[in-house]
Amino acid sequence: MPIALPPHRCLSQPVLRQSTTTLSFETRGRGFIEITRAVGDWVRASGVQAGLLTLFIRHTSASLVVQENADPDVCGDLERFFARLVPDGDPLFRHRDEGPDDMPAHVRAALTSVQVSVPVDDGRLALGTWQGIYIWEHRTDRHRRDVALHLVGS
């Protein structure tokens, strides 16, 4: 029965809107790059107070992870664990076009995440106290990594 409603009805609650962008980051070879601040700044600039932010990394040999941002040993230990779990140059692998770290990077990506969504509350990412958002570069060489962002909210 939309016709029966007054015209301003559509504004009686905040109208949802969306924003998108792609942020690019230079990695330093295997390891973690924290992107929490860059992503949070973009959310703030959008003016959205409540909503949902989605990050999607457009690569198959790097991941997005949410991990502890307090003790740097956590990221170091994650790297050491994955290096042991998925060893470079494993003779099991046939896909070696780009070297001994090529296929292990794909396996690490499959074991972690290509995408993460974080609620936005009060204009800020609703991360826990110790949570940061990271790009985890799995290749030994430096790469430019594109992260597509989508924000819906009001």
Next chain:
Amino acid sequence: MPIALPPHRCLSQPVLRQSTTTLSFETRGRGFIEITRAVGDWVRASGVQAGLLTLFIRHTSASLVVQENADPDVCGDLERFFARLVPDGDPLFRHRDEGPDDMPAHVRAALTSVQVSVPVDDGRLALGTWQGIYIWEHRTDRHRRDVALHLVGS
């Protein structure tokens, strides 16, 4: 050409809206807590019939997983597998501030998920017949775990 459209055009299809909340759960130490019902109740109370629910756990030593809710041996086997894959007290780890289960909890979190989104259909979570949503506590001690929810739909 928005001006040419009649004012009620904005209601000719259901207006999307969103809801957010944070649910807190007490875990019993390492293992699984099913939260399907609590989350489904909140979705039902929102009145949203079709949409997307996102759950985000605000911690780095517990996960969100969607797993079989029929045979409890599945969760037991998952726990046994991960305990063998990521052993407590592994000398590889340097981050041990909170004990031998501290860093393994972070690794388990990286290997599983911090976030999951589930479509809502007919006012209910569109889970498969055997799917339940769980918090997987990775620490041996009990913890209070906060799960941020975001729902968009109509």
Next chain:
Amino acid sequence: MPIALPPHRCLSQPVLRQSTTTLSFETRGRGFIEITRAVGDWVRASGVQAGLLTLFIRHTSASLVVQENADPDVCGDLERFFARLVPDGDPLFRHRDEGPDDMPAHVRAALTSVQVSVPVDDGRLALGTWQGIYIWEHRTDRHRRDVALHLVGS
């Protein structure tokens, strides 16, 4: 101050809308089925130019992964790695109702993803050049797998 705004204000920016469906796929037993084209076709048919697509697989013994779609050895190597990491018939497992590949399928699902969201840009999935979306069947037998889709955008 909604009453002060002109009635057409609600159309001064595109109104967000949503679409949902469920796509079903027949797998051929353990391995990968690429679904990028089927999903992209559905997004195109919706007319949404910018937004967010979410895929959710309604099963606990198959996964959704985004992986390289160029060299088929990548999927082969992923399968070989996971077969070694989570061996069929492992005596650790108690849940064996449906055979030696039953519990390993659940573990593989926990190690990968039940859901993935991909931004939509210019009417197309914002995947990287080498990214494809796959169902990863973890059971040795063929199965029909349902993937629930949710699209929000304009």
